[in-house]
Amino acid sequence: MNPHAKIYVAGHRGLAGSAIVRRLQAVGCDNLLLRTHTELDLTNQAAVDAFFAAERPEYVFLAAAKVGGIQANNLYPAEFIRDNLAIQTNVIHAAWSNGASKLLFLGSSCIYPKFAPQPMPESCLLTGELEPTNEWYAIAKIAGIKMCQAYRKQYGFDAISLMPTNLYGPGDNFNLENSHVLPALLRKFHEAKERGDAEVVMWGTGTPRREFMHVDDLGDAAVFLMQNYSDEAFVNVGVGEDVTIRELGQLVGEVVGFRGKIVQDLSKPDGTPRKLMDVDRLSALGWKARIALRDGVAETYQWFVEHYAK
Known part of the structure; x- marks a missing residue:
């Protein structure tokens, strides 16, 4: 090209x-x-x-x-x-x-x-x-x-x-009404930390893998x-490779600095048990993803704080 x-x-x-x-x-x-x-x-x-x-x-x-x-x-x-x-x-x-x-x-x-x-x-x-x-x-x-x-x-x-x-990643949708799970969790944990909440409630069992x-x-x-x-x-x-939603929540909590508990609302649905791509x-062809999930979440959280949380 x-x-x-x-x-x-x-x-x-x-x-x-x-x-x-x-x-x-x-x-x-x-x-x-x-x-x-x-x-x-x-x-x-x-x-x-x-x-x-x-x-x-x-x-x-x-x-x-x-x-x-x-x-x-x-x-x-x-x-x-x-x-x-x-x-x-x-x-x-x-x-x-x-x-x-x-x-x-x-x-x-x-x-x-x-x-x-x-x-x-x-x-x-x-x-x-x-x-x-x-x-x-x-x-x-x-x-x-x-x-x-x-x-x-x-x-x-x-x-x-x-x-x-x-x-x-940067530029994601953080609207809790229609965003995907990862940006929604970033915002949820951030706002819980800012308010000093003792816990964050996550939907379902936390066992589905994404x-x-x-x-x-x-x-x-x-x-x-x-x-x-x-x-x-x-x-x-x-x-x-994938992680459970529970593991994702724990990772997001660590990145955000939330010190409270994660509570699972078992009355809410889990959705599809697993969605993983065969790559x-x-x-x-010789290509492999390079950005580790923790590093990527940390970068995205920094972008959220600078551009969206305000």
Whole structure:
């Protein structure tokens, strides 16, 4: 990848997109095309076509998406499937039709069946029912994978797809109403420490296992795959190991400096027992995550204190 080529990062303000931008800048890429939603509505086909015709980027990182938690998926299923299908269709087609050399599509681990084998290999896609609470988003992401494969098969377009595990890091969503578990725990423990609470209550038994990857590792993997991978098979991107939610809570408490007790609310649900990515395909390509969970949580907490807690 020529560092002076035009590189378009769709969704550059999001958690994943901003990490991709940081990594591209770190390796010397100096001709990045970045547009906010106000400047370019990716659900507008005419606007996307006009942008690609005018700028003709050589490389495209498609990290833009309409995202949200369980509540948002349940409340707005039509928007989740419509907007994500529109974004993907418009960007992938415009990239191909305007001569882009390569496109990388960013998916999600929610594409896998609810009862997928653990760790989840790429081969288990479409082998079972999806998790009902986010099937609208998952179906859109599966369609994105298939569109990349179809454009490669019919047109020879070099489109690749990667599926990241649970991400966290600077710029995360810390809203307790709709954030993911790790940023929610960081805020919860921080506020408990600030108030001098004697305990923090966590949902469920604490036994479910989850995998967490710092978003800067994702940014590194995305640039690595753009430079070193070309195949229709999509690639899981994760760390290849997991922790229990209880262990995560204990780690967050230590990082934050909370001295009280952790109490499990057994009346609350646990969710899926385990979600771990099989990263053998990625490892065979020569890439491995580098940021340890404790180090990444500490860095993210520092960012939270400086940018969000105020």
